[in-house]
Amino acid sequence: MKRLARIKGCALGLLLLSSAALPSTASAQTSRAFGIAVTTSLTSVTSPVAALPGDGSMATDNTPNVNVDGLAGADNLFATATGGDRSAESSSTLENISLLNGLITANSVVALASSWLTDLGASSAASGSQLDNLVVNGVSYSSGVAPNTRISLPGMGYVVLNEQRRSGDGFMSSGITVNMIHVVLVNALTGVKTGEIIVGSATSQVSQ
Numbered sequence: 001m002k003r004l005a006r007i008k009g010c011a012l013g014l015l016l017l018s019s020a021a022l023p024s025t026a027s028a029q030t031s032r033a034f035g036i037a038v039t040t041s042l043t044s045v046t047s048p049v050a051a052l053p054g055d056g057s058m059a060t061d062n063t064p065n066v067n068v069d070g071l072a073g074a075d076n077l078f079a080t081a082t083g084g085d086r087s088a089e090s091s092s093t094l095e096n097i098s099l100l101n102g103l104i105t106a107n108s109v110v111a112l113a114s115s116w117l118t119d120l121g122a123s124s125a126a127s128g129s130q131l132d133n134l135v136v137n138g139v140s141y142s143s144g145v146a147p148n149t150r151i152s153l154p155g156m157g158y159v160v161l162n163e164q165r166r167s168g169d170g171f172m173s174s175g176i177t178v179n180m181i182h183v184v185l186v187n188a189l190t191g192v193k194t195g196e197i198i199v200g201s202a203t204s205q206v207s208q
Contacts, residue, residue, distance in 0.1 A: 027117055029056065029088035031204045035077035036094070038068045040185070040195030050079035050090070058082040072197050073098045074109075086117040088204040092180075097199055099183060104159060107133040111178045113202035115168075122174035122206060126164055129178050129202075134161070157186035157193075167205065175205030 030052055037046040045068055048061035059081045067073040077094040092111040099105070109131055115124040130143040136151050136159060149161040160182040168174035180200035187194050 027086045027206060027208050029083040029086070029115070029204075029206045031081040031083055031088040031090040031113070031115075031202075033079040033081050033090035033092040033111065033113075033202045034198075035063070035079055035092055035200070036066045036068075036072050036074055037198040037201065038072050038195070039197075040071070043068060043071075048077050048079045050081040052081040052083045052088065052090075056083045070101055071099065072199070074199070086206060087115065088206050089114045090202040090204050092200045092202050094200060097181070099181070099197055099199070100153075100156065103137055103153065103156075104181065104183070105133075105135050106131055106181070109180045109200035111180045111200035111202040113176050113178050113204040115174050115176060115204040115206040117174075117206050117208060121171045122168055122208070123170070124166060124168070124174045124176035124204060126162075126176060126178045126202075129162065129180060129200075131161065131180055134181075136161075153183070155188045157184045159183045168207070173205070173207035175203070177201070177203040 032051045034046050034049045047066050048063045050059040050061045053059055062078045065075045074094040075096040079092050081090040090113050095108045097106040097109055110129055112128040113126060132143055134141045145161045147162045147164045150158055152158050163179040163182045165177045179198050183197040185195040
């Protein structure tokens with residue numbers, strides 16, 4: 001009987017060691033969104049902002065309007081960040097956008113970012129993001145403007161529409177940041193960057 005007990009004890013010890021050596025299947029997720037961010041040497045404004053809480057539930061923020069004199073203005077701004085088991089999502093919506101004293105305008109902007117893990121790997125998407133009645137320097141652009149479309153703003157810099165930046169390996173991790181309107185201000189004489197304006201930003205990321 002004593003010999004049998006010793007054998008069982010050894011077997012149990014091996015089982016515990018094997019279980020401890022198994023890789024964890026827990027996942028981590030982050031998400032963040034904001035309406036407008038303006039950064040120059042004279043001002044720094046970001047509003048509204050929502051970031052996924054540590055408990056992985058939901059965060060929301062909103063403001064009736066944002067106005068940075070001569071640079072950016074918008075109404076009805078909402079930001080949301082949420083996450084779940086093996087997934088993360090964020091969104092930013094706003095209306096009546098006017099940038100650089102009307103050089104860039106849009107009726108509404110929607111930024112959506114989502115990332116998820118499955119048994120086949122990790123993925124991210126910006127599906128549902130759109131620009132409504134966008135006009136840049138007098139030229140109209142469709143709501144389905146291609147990702148990372150860059151347009152020159154003579155004497156001021158340039159703007160990137162539907163900017164999408166991806167991260168992760170596509171197997172164990174994936175992430176995406178969507179900036180629907182990203183203005184980069186540049187000194188016309190020196191070419192040095194002097195500021196930036198981001199409208200409608202959503203970020204999501206997951207990892208195993």
